[in-house]
Amino acid sequence: MSQQAVNGVSHRGRVLTLDSMNPNVKRVEYAVRGPIVQRAVQIEKELKEGAKKPFTEVIKANIGDAHAMGQKPITFFRQVLALCSYPALLEDSKFPEDAKQRARRILEACGGHSIGAYSASQGIECIRQDVARYIEKRDGGIPSNPDNIYLSTGASDAIVTILKLLVCGEGRDRTGVMISIPQYPLYSAALADLGAVQINYYLDEDNCWSLNITELRRALSAAREHCNPRVLCIINPGNPTGQVQSRQCIEDVIRFAKEEHLFLMADEVYQDNVYAEGCQFHSFKKVLFEMGPEYSNTVEMASFHSTSKCYMGECGFRGGYMEVINLDPEVKAQLIKLVSVRLCPPVPGQALLDLVVNPPQPDEPSYATFMKERTAVLSALAEKARLTEQIFNTVPGITCNPVQGAMYTFPRITLPQKAIDKAKELGLVPDMFYCMRLLDEEGICLVPGSGFGQREGTYHFRSVWLNSHKDFKGHQILIFY
């Protein structure tokens, strides 16, 4: 090769640049781990290196990461995982019999009796059976078929996979996907990545972030002008808004989906996180089947769950599953083919999921400790939910809806005009400006409402539930202006 050619190439610059990369990826945004979190990590480093700040540690209220915030893992789960990782411990008398029995059952279902073997791409069969039994029990006996269960790498993986199957068409025929605003930004990110059309429907802040069918109709009818709406996504209990949907609301949503020929995606990863008096979790599957065969035989649905939230909070294991209802058998074959390309979900996460859906029973030695630990975590979360709402509602300029479920609040902030002007001057969205100030001056890391979506002219932030009043000093920022 001549020197000329070499120079020719080097003058051409890089193969992959911001200008020459996939434009869909450029459109992806994910605020939960966005610039504010990168700044928080930077500040933590500065503190470690001895920098003087008005605070000594960063309170990370940006992400629902239970263990990172001090929640302890459930002993039984971790005992079984240790046994599965190092089966020599099966001979150790310190481990309870029920933990050993679970570990043996999981290992027997693994290739070569090792969690280091690939599993079936859909997930280990006996774990899918356990998931199906768990769903049946949760839903008062409505049958669940293990063939409809797909284990996944956290719920995010399954959500993206189903969206990928659904998105097609060009121009006005492009698939439109209805998502709530505010939303969990995995949805907008996945839609940007897939080049799908995002259809916003707004939750009703004045009515505790409830979902309103009239608003769904408005959003759908507007979207039909420019795309092909085929999917309706629901998050219940809500993220970032923490509301819990009533049975009536779920029925209305299902009726709407059937009437409007929409595929339903029910993100139910917070199903154990319900705290408010009078609130209860109703699964979409159960309500669908209680509405009779006219619905349960026709409405296509996928429901998602994970090991990352609820009382276990095991985010790092990336365990999860989805159940599909009324999925076309030919599409199911395509789904199995698609998931097989990534070989299988992580087997330790599958094992953990098995324990979540098949925990210690009353006649087993680990039951008492398990229940004590589970109850303690859920009570602490409920207490924090109450406390968080109370803290925010005493701060001038902040109003916070009653907290019903999940792990978040999404309070509204009334920013003084001077603050809005200052933000504009700095080229920042006003609530990003607020959150950045809060981080820099008080060491509190929240995610600006703009990362989840909000009605024009309103400002919010998402906060994971706090441990104490001391955790929130943000009113100074509002008062300053």
Place this chain on the structure above:
Amino acid sequence: MSQQAVNGVSHRGRVLTLDSMNPNVKRVEYAVRGPIVQRAVQIEKELKEGAKKPFTEVIKANIGDAHAMGQKPITFFRQVLALCSYPALLEDSKFPEDAKQRARRILEACGGHSIGAYSASQGIECIRQDVARYIEKRDGGIPSNPDNIYLSTGASDAIVTILKLLVCGEGRDRTGVMISIPQYPLYSAALADLGAVQINYYLDEDNCWSLNITELRRALSAAREHCNPRVLCIINPGNPTGQVQSRQCIEDVIRFAKEEHLFLMADEVYQDNVYAEGCQFHSFKKVLFEMGPEYSNTVEMASFHSTSKCYMGECGFRGGYMEVINLDPEVKAQLIKLVSVRLCPPVPGQALLDLVVNPPQPDEPSYATFMKERTAVLSALAEKARLTEQIFNTVPGITCNPVQGAMYTFPRITLPQKAIDKAKELGLVPDMFYCMRLLDEEGICLVPGSGFGQREGTYHFRSVWLNSHKDFKGHQILIFY
């Protein structure tokens, strides 16, 4: 809602059907877990239920799944994973000190000292540092920057992520990606999914599946007529062909990539699996840097590794990493944003990867056992490599290249015309017909060559290395016709 509307909807049929789904997903194929494997699982079920067959068990030579084939995990790795899962064991005197020290270090790097917390999306920082040090040691001191290391969910995840960044454009501007034929079908599957143009370059079967620059030039120049070739993918050691590239060949490839302005993707997951006399693994990174700054400052590259192969074979943990070289800083920011949407790779897999890159040292208590186990696994693999080549070359109608590395051979089968005619009659690709017969009659599960790609009119299969002569009785199928 009126009954009419309900009927109207039900007449419309399903929202999601084969006709209305994402056409890119339909084009995805993944033979390693394709119809032949589904049939194998079916036969295994029938055997369990007492069905009489000419064999008593299915030999699964379709996938490199070491533990499933009886390989034992490395004790030290599993001890540390048990300690990380259930830290109460840190008080147990049965565990060696070096295992405890590794576990403590990993736990200290986790949020809340729990592997159940999310990690940074790029992976735990101290593990990325360990990976960088490992690469430096492997490559004789050539520096590696932890900021260029991205931990992943197996290597597949990282490969798909980099391809996703690279694919853009429409029509003749659509990104083209050069892949070897035969190839590992993750590549063709990912390209179909992304709607990229697959550019085939053929490995030279007559020269031990070596890579020939003239063939690369031919393929590139033909592709430039209809797309925008931007990426060159290399698998070394080869999958499914088991060849190991010479240093000279790697230099030629790097020169070609620079000259032709291509982004290099080096799939090096079999880097410890080299057996043949005179063969040695050379990393693309090392060769690139040894070629001088003219290359090492300009050629853009990503190299992939995983915990699933080599001597550990821990497929189920889905651990892996990639190192990027000369990646545009703005693209890096986009990459971090993109991986953050999926939150983080599974933390147990990250922990395992840390042990692979930072194994017991000579002065540590676990060193002797570790080395003994590692050597035993690699010797057994080398022995099987020899045996497999020998077995296949004694079978009439089968010719097999010398086995140099990885875990596979890709022998050529000369099918009698009658067999080819019969296959066509049944609507099957001839090598699929052969493999199906072999499965049904002998209980041996191989993957047909057509699943990896092969020159028109030639037929092959991929086989994972076999345990003994008894494992292969496929010549009867050839003789039968």
